[in-house]
Amino acid sequence: MTLQNFITCDLLDDNPECQVCAPNMEGKRFFSYGGNTKFGGEVVTVKCFEDNSRVKELLATHGKDEKGNGKVLVVDGGASMRCALLGDMIAQSGVDNGWAGVIVYGCVRDVDDMGKMPIGVQALGAIPRKSNRKGVGDVGVTLNFGGMTINNGDFVYADNNGMIVSTTSLL
Secondary structure (H helix, E strand, C coil), rough: CCCCCCHHHHHHHCCCCCCCCCCCCCCCCCCCCCCCCCEEEEEEEEECCCCCCHHHHHHHCCCECCCCCCCCEEEECCCCCCCEEEHHHHHHHHHHCCCEEEEEEEEEEEEEHCCCCEEEEEEEEEEECCCECCCCCECCCEECCCCCEECCCEEEEEECEEEEEEECCCC
């Protein structure tokens, strides 16, 4: 099995210790908005509420001169449905810098353009309002949503069946 042909159901069957994102947890469900409906990789975490400054910084680069290298940015936006933490221009930065995908526990925008990009994007919803940019947000922190605890350096796999998290690479 490779990153191009995995199915989360099969990965979970073979690795029952994985965490599974619970659908309808707290009334929330993830939807696919990127051109790649199947994606996975090592996790980089960011926690930010209605401020996408760190999301933009990380997708433009990762650390000092390091590109995304197939990683997945997992963003805990506090499930805010008031503004988007990712739009087409920032998603394009992710594509340009080798990120495999972005998972947003919150909203995105510019979804028609994002749907044509070779990047995975899952979020709770779409809204046209952009976020604030005040430079607020924590990178590399432990996140908790969807019944999961997600640490920086974990591995996430997502497709139309759902999302699973493992402490080790499954592919």
